[in-house]
Amino acid sequence: MDTASGKRPVTIREVAERAGVSISTVSHALSGRRPISAATKARVREAAAELGYDPNPNARSLRTGRSGLVGLILRPRYAVAGTPDRAETFNRLVGSIATEMLRHKTGLIHVPDLHDPAVASVPMDGCIVAHPYGGDTALAELLGRGLPVVTVEEDPEQPDLPWAVRLDYPPVVEALLNHLNDQGARDVLLLSGTEDNAWNRRPREAYLAWCKRRGLPPRTALLSEGLTQRDVPELVQPLLSGPDRPDAIVVATSDFAPLIAEAAAAQGLRIPDDLLLAALTDSEHARTSSPPITAMDLTHEALAERAVELMLARLSGAETPAGPVFLTPELRLRESTRRRD
Amino acid sequence: MDTASGKRPVTIREVAERAGVSISTVSHALSGRRPISAATKARVREAAAELGYDPNPNARSLRTGRSGLVGLILRPRYAVAGTPDRAETFNRLVGSIATEMLRHKTGLIHVPDLHDPAVASVPMDGCIVAHPYGGDTALAELLGRGLPVVTVEEDPEQPDLPWAVRLDYPPVVEALLNHLNDQGARDVLLLSGTEDNAWNRRPREAYLAWCKRRGLPPRTALLSEGLTQRDVPELVQPLLSGPDRPDAIVVATSDFAPLIAEAAAAQGLRIPDDLLLAALTDSEHARTSSPPITAMDLTHEALAERAVELMLARLSGAETPAGPVFLTPELRLRESTRRRD
């Protein structure tokens, strides 16, 4: 077998010549889109097989206007630029979308860079945009092109776009806050991330609403998802000292939770005895920290499954749904918020 | 803004009309591949921006013969079909290849099904094939087409293909076996997977060589990667009972290690006291099992990085390397093989 690279691909014309038919007959014999005599069909198939013919996907797509491919854009910048610690979330989402797409035998393209003109654009029939920002520019660009888009989580400024899978944060955040309250917390500090997406906005809104309902003064601060492991302790230190320190912390970024636990320990604060600690996304870090840290699992696998389902339905011409699909994050209660009664 | 879907895309012709120039001028003004007067260039850019022009990637690729996209095929069947437990390995490899590709601003396509004629083939300039089988058919197919291929781990029957990133198993497997021996193991059982790939073959070869060198009778058995959690205990049970039970087990599939530990416990065997246990791939299961299980980390991130590097070099016309790139798996020694001295 010739394994040299750069071999000129076999075209439909060569197959036609070999089979002694016209190229349109080859096309139809192979696609079965019009009746071809059994004999001819057999001859064509044989010729195609012998030559190792594989239809040029670009030519086909150019002609038909469809590539059969779905794009994926993961918006949060720290997903890619981040440390290995941030990788679990990225890997889970990317891995499960890829898995779902493979299950449906549909090609998935990771879209490299929508805006950079130096980067070739990709032939996609539709695009999944994961975790868009508020007023997301990439999302707007794709919608502007008229490309079918499905989002994983909503653009917080366009919460009602129907082609979306959303997470229903409020009940879960409330359940968490009630749980903290039950365990004795009276002064809960929320440390949100700085990415302006649903994952930061919605829980924050739910927190503020909860505080208001309870007549408690909200306490919030920001902790950028882009911080390194080293940055966190010194930023958190001041929040833990002084007489008005909170008795519970809810931190968005799961990887930072163990660091906060350490910083607390350095101040002589025990978890959960002196400080309750919870995170708004789950990770191995949180699970294996000591003590294990209560966290919200965003159910990336389920998000992926539904998003792929939506996209394929949409590409098959399904009607616009009445509204987004809602999934509920799962609260994983662990020792960090459970006091010995 | 019109966000209706199914909008007809803007073509180069419309941009040309709007800018009052020919289509080739548009093409060249935008690509900069030939000198265009500043005034014209500006006019063209403006027209393109106003219309929201985005060059049709299929037309471009058809013409140029290149798509700028790299394919990815992950061969092990259980990677996709497997249980969620098998997901960590898949996710890590897929996630890190995707990350590397994004870093290089090059599109990555998950190839859905190379053989199914009903599935459209994808426009890729090259393809990364991960964990090929011995005499891998997909690999052969791609090589037959003359497509540039880089493999993550070698096809065990074509170990010398230069465009490959390989894992150097023998020294690590030997180190593990020596370690087990040091800890008192005299009768090591190897439980390989049933997938005929390098990850199963090479460690097995290393094990047999090690036994031979030491004059020990090898003991091996198979435990398919496709087994469910429930299947494993009853299959393992018989191996653990009887007077000739091994005093150490090396199991390929990491997720099975904790199950083996449980089965052992059910027989009254303590780990590591009565039985040493190690796995040939790492996972959270192994890390968080009790006791934590010694495992070989295949360094998927490093494999991904080098594979992407190789592929991009190859597509840029780099010369064929003298041989494969070798990486060394990392041995993570944990309690399951460490006896209190």
Add this chain to the structure above:
DNA sequence: CTGAAAGCGCTAACAA
């Protein structure tokens, strides 16, 4: 049942 030919949108060779 089969063939001829148009044309998808773009790039690049060739002309001017």
Add this chain to the structure above:
DNA sequence: TTGTTAGCGCTTTCAG
């Protein structure tokens, strides 16, 4: 510096 045009490989009318 710019325009005209061939043609990448395929699908799909339209003729036969």
